[in-house]
Structure formats: C-alpha cells, structure tokens
Amino acid sequence: MEDVQKYLLWTDEMRHMIPLDCIAGFDVRPGFYIYEGATPIPNGVNFTVHSHGATSCELLLYHRMAEQPYAVLPFPENYKIGDVYSMIVFGLNVEEFEYAYRLDGPYDPGKGLLFDRNHILLDPYAKAVTGQSTWGKKVSDKGYRARVVRNNFDWGAAANPKIPMEDLIIYELHVRGFTKMAADVTAPGTFLGIREKIPYLKELGINAIEMMPIFEFDELSDRRSVNGKEVLNYWGYNTVSFFAPNTSYASAVEYNREGLELKELIKALHENGIEVILDVVFNHTAEGNEDGPFISFKGFDNNIYYLLTPEGYYYNFSGCGNTMNCNHPVVQRMIIDCLRYWVTTYRVDGFRFDLASILGRNEDGSPMENPPLLQALARDSILADTKLIAEAWDAGGLYQVGDFPAFHRWSEWNGRYRDDLREYLKGGIWCAAAAARRITGSLDLYDPAVRGRGASVNFINCHDGFTLYDLYAYDWKHNEANGWENTDGCNDNRSWNCGAEGETENEEVIKLRMRLIRNACAVLLTSRGTPMFPAGDEFCNTQFGNNNAYCQDNEISWLDWGRLQTYQKIYQFFRHMIGFRKRHPAIQGTGKAAVCGFPETSLHGRKPWKADYESDGGVVAVMFAGYDPHRNQDDIVYLIINAFWEAAEVELPGLPEGLAWQMEINTGAEGEEYRDIPLIIGNSRVLAGERSVLILTAEKSGSRREAAKKSERN
Numbered sequence: 001m002e003d004v005q006k007y008l009l010w011t012d013e014m015r016h017m018i019p020l021d022c023i024a025g026f027d028v029r030p031g032f033y034i035y036e037g038a039t040p041i042p043n044g045v046n047f048t049v050h051s052h053g054a055t056s057c058e059l060l061l062y063h064r065m066a067e068q069p070y071a072v073l074p075f076p077e078n079y080k081i082g083d084v085y086s087m088i089v090f091g092l093n094v095e096e097f098e099y100a101y102r103l104d105g106p107y108d109p110g111k112g113l114l115f116d117r118n119h120i121l122l123d124p125y126a127k128a129v130t131g132q133s134t135w136g137k138k139v140s141d142k143g144y145r146a147r148v149v150r151n152n153f154d155w156g157a158a159a160n161p162k163i164p165m166e167d168l169i170i171y172e173l174h175v176r177g178f179t180k181m182a183a184d185v186t187a188p189g190t191f192l193g194i195r196e197k198i199p200y201l202k203e204l205g206i207n208a209i210e211m212m213p214i215f216e217f218d219e220l221s222d223r224r225s226v227n228g229k230e231v232l233n234y235w236g237y238n239t240v241s242f243f244a245p246n247t248s249y250a251s252a253v254e255y256n257r258e259g260l261e262l263k264e265l266i267k268a269l270h271e272n273g274i275e276v277i278l279d280v281v282f283n284h285t286a287e288g289n290e291d292g293p294f295i296s297f298k299g300f301d302n303n304i305y306y307l308l309t310p311e312g313y314y315y316n317f318s319g320c321g322n323t324m325n326c327n328h329p330v331v332q333r334m335i336i337d338c339l340r341y342w343v344t345t346y347r348v349d350g351f352r353f354d355l356a357s358i359l360g361r362n363e364d365g366s367p368m369e370n371p372p373l374l375q376a377l378a379r380d381s382i383l384a385d386t387k388l389i390a391e392a393w394d395a396g397g398l399y400q401v402g403d404f405p406a407f408h409r410w411s412e413w414n415g416r417y418r419d420d421l422r423e424y425l426k427g428g429i430w431c432a433a434a435a436a437r438r439i440t441g442s443l444d445l446y447d448p449a450v451r452g453r454g455a456s457v458n459f460i461n462c463h464d465g466f467t468l469y470d471l472y473a474y475d476w477k478h479n480e481a482n483g484w485e486n487t488d489g490c491n492d493n494r495s496w497n498c499g500a501e502g503e504t505e506n507e508e509v510i511k512l513r514m515r516l517i518r519n520a521c522a523v524l525l526t527s528r529g530t531p532m533f534p535a536g537d538e539f540c541n542t543q544f545g546n547n548n549a550y551c552q553d554n555e556i557s558w559l560d561w562g563r564l565q566t567y568q569k570i571y572q573f574f575r576h577m578i579g580f581r582k583r584h585p586a587i588q589g590t591g592k593a594a595v596c597g598f599p600e601t602s603l604h605g606r607k608p609w610k611a612d613y614e615s616d617g618g619v620v621a622v623m624f625a626g627y628d629p630h631r632n633q634d635d636i637v638y639l640i641i642n643a644f645w646e647a648a649e650v651e652l653p654g655l656p657e658g659l660a661w662q663m664e665i666n667t668g669a670e671g672e673e674y675r676d677i678p679l680i681i682g683n684s685r686v687l688a689g690e691r692s693v694l695i696l697t698a699e700k701s702g703s704r705r706e707a708a709k710k711s712e713r714n
Contacts, residue, residue, distance in 0.1 A: 070097075
C-alpha cells in the first residue's frame with residue numbers, strides 16, 4: 001500500500017508537473033528530495049541519493065541482465081539540494097530496467113575518501129537487488145544493481161499479534177537450512193518453505209520466529225573448496241543491502257515484486273499468532289576491509305559510513321573487516337529509515353541486533369555512555385511496539401550484558417544465562433548460585449524497575465555454537481570441515497560428551513544424553529525471562545560437533561527432519577514444556593501477587609527457604625508464585641534441579657491449607673517418562689534422582705491433573 005499512499009499524496013502536485021529538461025533522451029525534472037531510493041510515481045520514477053563528498057553523480061539505466069547501461073543520466077547541479085541529488089525520469093516502465101550510480105569526487109585514502117568514477121555503485125536505499133536471485137550463482141561480475149519495487153501488497157485488516165516480550169517463546173531459524181531437507185514442503189529452503197511448516201510451528205507451540213539474516217547478502221563471498229566440498233557464506237552475516245530481502249530465499253523470481261513471498265509468509269504467521277523477529281546486521285557490511293569490493297557505501301561516502309583510524313584504515317570491531325559508523329547522523333538516519341521500512345512495509349514485529357555493542361561506539365571506536373542511535377531507536381514512534389533485542393557484545397572485546405544502554409526499552413541476549421546454565425547443568429555444582437540467579441530473572445543484571453520484565457532473553461543454545469544435542473555429545477569442537485584446521489569457533493563451550501565423543505551405541509551414554517537434553521529444556525522453559533532456542537533442538541538436531549557452521553551449506557547445517565521421528569520423545573517433551581510454561585503465568589511473572597503471601601520468586605535448596613548450595617551439594621530449588629485470575633487461585637510452581645551425580649532428598653515448602661504438591665515433571669524417571677511419577681515421600685519430601693529436574697505445582701486435591709490432561713488432549 002506504500003505506493004498507493006504516496007500516489008494520493010502526489011496526485012495533485014503531479015497534475016501540474018511537466019518535464020523541465022531532457023537528459024540522454026529522457027524527459028526529466030528535479031525530484032522529491034525527501035524520498036530516498038527509487039520510487040515509482042505516475043508516469044515515471046523518482047530517484048534520490050545523497051553524498052557529502054561527491055562532486056558529481058550519474059544515474060545508470062540497464063536493460064535487465066545487460067552488461068552495459070543503455071542510458072547514463074548525469075544529475076545537473078540544480079538537481080541537488082545540500083548533499084541530496086534527486087531527479088524524476090519520465091516514461092520509465094519499472095519492469096524493463098535496472099539501475100545503479102556512478103559518483104566522482106576526491107580520492108585520498110589517508111582521509112578515507114575513495115571516490116572513483118569507475119565504480120558502479122548500488123543504491124544504499126535499494127529495495128531490491130539483482131545479481132544473485134538463484135542461491136549460489138552470481139549472474140554477473142559487473143557489480144550489483146537495483147530494481148524499482150511496487151509495494152502494493154494488501155495487508156487488509158491484518159494486525160500484528162503484539163505479544164508481550166515476557167510471553168514470547170522464540171524459535172531461531174535459518175531460512176534455507178530450516179526446510180532444505182524437509183520432504184513435506186514444495187519449496188525447500190525458501191520463505192514459502194517456512195510458510196508450509198506453519199502447522200508444525202503451531203503444534204510445537206512457539207509464538208515467535210527469529211530469522212537469521214534475510215537482508216540481501218553475498219553467500220559467494222569467501223567462496224572456497226575444502227576437501228572437495230564448496231563452502232559459502234551460509235549464515236548471511238554479510239549485508240549487501242539493508243532495505244532489500246534476499247532474493248534467493250524466494251521460491252520464484254519476483255521481478256519488481258521483490259518481498260511478496262516474504263510478506264505472504266509474515267501475514268500467514270501473524271494469522272496463526274506467531275510474531276516475526278529479524279536478525280539484523282548493522283555492525284558491518286559485505287564491503288570488507290581495504291582489500292574488499294566496492295558495492296555501495298565505500299563509493300558514496302566511505303569516511304562517513306565506516307569507522308576509520310586516523311590513517312584511514314578500517315576499525316574491525318566486527319571481526320569481518322569493517323565497522324559501521326552507526327552514530328554518525330547520516331548512518332543513524334539510514335538505520336532508522338531501514339527499520340521503519342521493515343516495520344511498515346513488511347509488518348515485522350522485532351529485531352535482534354548482531355554485535356549490538358558496535359551500535360554504541362563513537363567515531364573513534366570508544367563506547368558511548370548514551371549512544372544517540374540506541375536512544376533514537378528506543379524512542380522512535382514507528383518502532384514503539386517493536387521488540388529491540390541486543391546481542392550485547394562485539395568482536396572488539398566490548399561485553400555489555402547487563403550494562404547495555406537500554407533506555408528502559410532494549411532487551412538482551414543473556415550470555416551469562418547461557419554460560420552459567422551450561423556449566424551448572426553438566427555437573428558444575430560450584431555454579432549453582434549463579435544458575436539460581438539466572439533462573440529467577442538475572443536480577444543482578446536486570447533490575448525490573450529499570451529494565452522491565454522483558455530485558456532477559458534466555459538461551460542455552462543458538463545458531464552460534466553447539467546444538468543442544470551436540471552440547472552433550474562432544475567435549476570438543478569439530479570444525480575441520482570449515483578449512484581452518486579447527487582453529488575457528490569458540491573453545492569455551494562448557495559441553496560434556498557423557499562418556500563418548502560423538503555418536504555412540506552405548507545405551508547408558510545415550511540415556512544420559514537424553515536426560516540432560518530434557519533437563520536443559522525444562523530449566524529454560526521454567527526460567528524467568530524470554531526463552532529462545534534454535535530450530536531442531538526439539539528433535540536433537542546435530543551439526544556433528546561443528547560449533548561454527550557459518551560456511552556449511554550442506555547437511556551439517558540443514559535440519560535433518562528424519563530425526564523428528566527418531567527423537568519423537570524429545571519433541572513431545574519440548575511440546576509439553578512449552579504448554580506447561582503457557583499455563584503457568586507465575587513463571588513469566590505476568591500475574592498479580594500470590595494471595596497466600598509467597599514472594600514472586602524465592603530460592604531454596606535441599607531444605608525450603610534455605611539456599612545453601614555449597615552444603616546442599618549444588619541442589620537448586622526455585623519457587624514461582626503469583627495469582628492466576630483465569631483459574632481464580634494462586635499459581636505456584638516449584639523447580640528442583642539436582643545436577644549432581646547422586647540422588648538427593650529434597651524437603652518441600654509447606655503449602656496453605658487445601659493445597660498439595662503435585663509432581664508434573666521428572667526428567668530422571670525410568671522408561672523415558674516424565675509425569676505421574678510417585679516420588680513424593682509423604683507430602684513433605686521428594687527424591688531428586690541423579691542429574692535430574694523435577695517440577696511440582698501446588699494444586700487443590702484432585703482438580704489440576706484432570707484439567708491438564710484434558711488440555712493436552714485438546
């Protein structure tokens with residue numbers, strides 16, 4: 001509808017607009033300077049770009065797929081206001097051409113000025129990019145070009161779900177890898193493939209997907225051969241254009257309708273109560289360092305878009321060759337424009353910012369106390385309902401988990417939750433106190449009065465690192481297939497192979513691994529904060545020990561859906577735990593205070609109300625309590641974790657009259673079951689088996705169990 005709205009705004013003015021000049025055989029006139037990019041208007045296209053340092057600018061028009069432009073239109077000097085060039089070209093059919101720019105200006109690398117009229121440059125505001133519509137195939141080596149997009153998708157009365165942050169259950173996925181090996185979809189590896197998997201997502205119970213980068217990126221950068229296999233930039237943290245969706249993720253070529261399939265996916269997800277979060281990469285671009293290609297920003301204003309040393313070299317806080325100068329007003333505006341575009345045109349619900357600490361660095365690379373970009377995003381009116389999630393560290397050593405400049409608005413990937421829970425759950429009982437703090441919301445990091453209830457995004461695994469299955473199948477990373485002699489990827493994995501490295505037929509090892517996977521799932525989904533897990537963890541997806549599969553466009557990274565049947569019991573456990581979390585608002589902390597007087601969260605050990613983890617052998621017990629208005633009674637959940645290798649008797653807290661403890665989950669039960677286990681000793685103690693998690697709820701006698709079973713049947 002964007003074009004329709006602009007058309008209505010411009011109709012009266014356009015009636016009186018006539019060409020004023022003729023350039024290269026085209027009727028033209030000065031354009032609309034405030035509309036960046038290429039915008040279709042009645043009987044023409046408005047082209048607007050800006051550059052502070054350029055001395056001239058040319059618009060290049062190409063026939064589709066042609067190597068050379070069929071027309072070159074220099075912008076007259078009087079078509080420039082300030083640093084902005086704008087021109088309306090009449091008589092263009094948007095379906096018949098592609099476009100790019102050429103800029104001239106000073107060349108002085110020591111000052112960061114790299115203007116060169118020989119470079120063909122992509123529009124920084126391009127809404128669609130040509131050149132790689134088919135995954136793994138580049139059409140031309142002549143550089144990228146843009147197409148004009150008709151944004152006339154009708155969203156109708158569709159509304160975003162607007163699920164509170166603390167109620168989200170985030171499912172991280174890679175668009176290509178999610179369905180590339182799925183036999184039940186017609187378009188594997190595409191946006192359509194995800195759409196075909198919506199019934200599965202609903203059955204699983206998640207209510208938000210976080211898609212790894214979908215901005216146009218160059219998967220062929222750093223293309224190599226390792227032991228006869230091709231490796232690519234598979235993950236996509238290699239942005240070519242911030243405003244354009246990756247065309248190779250569409251199941252069909254969408255000439256001048258780029259993004260249609262993505263919009264249809266997002267609309268369908270919303271109709272099924274699932275939000276969409278994009279993993280966005282504003283910390284660096286695909287242009288790399290001094291030896292990298294000229295795609296766009298280097299040629300438009302290299303010294304503005306990138307952080308440069310006094311000698312004109314690129315700071316590399318991203319680990320990818322360059323670092324964007326995010327707090328320069330020009331770059332800040334572009335990022336805000338970009339996010340607004342994705343929210344208004346694609347109805348995206350939120351963003352996860354890769355290496356977000358870079359977004360808070362000054363032009364000299366130093367951290368800023370109140371970064372203007374982060375504040376602007378937090379206060380932006382269009383983004384007011386949008387989730388903003390920071391990966392609160394970068395590759396330059398800046399680690400800000402708990403200290404990210406949040407402006408009462410930002411959430412964070414809680415890296416300390418990941419590290420402390422990994423350490424504790426594999427048997428690191430010395431980490432029990434830290435684990436208890438993470439489970440209860442990391443209040444030492446996130447004060448609810450300052451950060452709200454949605455600050456902590458809890459995760460044990462994500463795309464970067466071991467899968468949950470591999471976390472308990474490998475002591476060491478196995479990244480040989482990446483071609484760096486296993487030197488890449490994190491060495492601090494806090495994993496444990498349970499007695500055998502990799503695949504094994506040892507039944508006792510397998511049994512232990514399944515228990516530890518259930519433990520991790522149960523704890524993640526009963527922790528205060530927003531849980532997130534990567535696609536495939538629910539059916540024991542493996543990357544064969546590779547903890548940095550960024551370049552593996554093959555079975556290492558693609559989900560093997562055959563494991564869904566093999567590990568059906570783990571899948572059902574995930575489903576059950578997701579449903580359990582949704583049924584108990586006390587875990588999220590969204591209800592009112594408990595009538596019985598129990599605190600919202602409380603820490604316990606082998607004895608109630610005493611969290612003496614050293615003498616208790618590392619047994620952690622946590623109580624969540626609150627009033628559930630839907631059930632008209634208190635909601636009380638008791639989580640017990642015994643990470644030790646011996647069983648432990650745990651005394652239960654006393655309950656108000658009329659309530660009794662009921663066992664809901666026991667991951668250590670024999671026969672791979674997890675409910676209806678008679679481990680309650682009297683009504684005051686339970687036996688927590690070795691390396692197991694127990695979850696109990698306080699229920700009125702005889703009422704809750706039947707209701708739960710009925711809910712599951714439905």
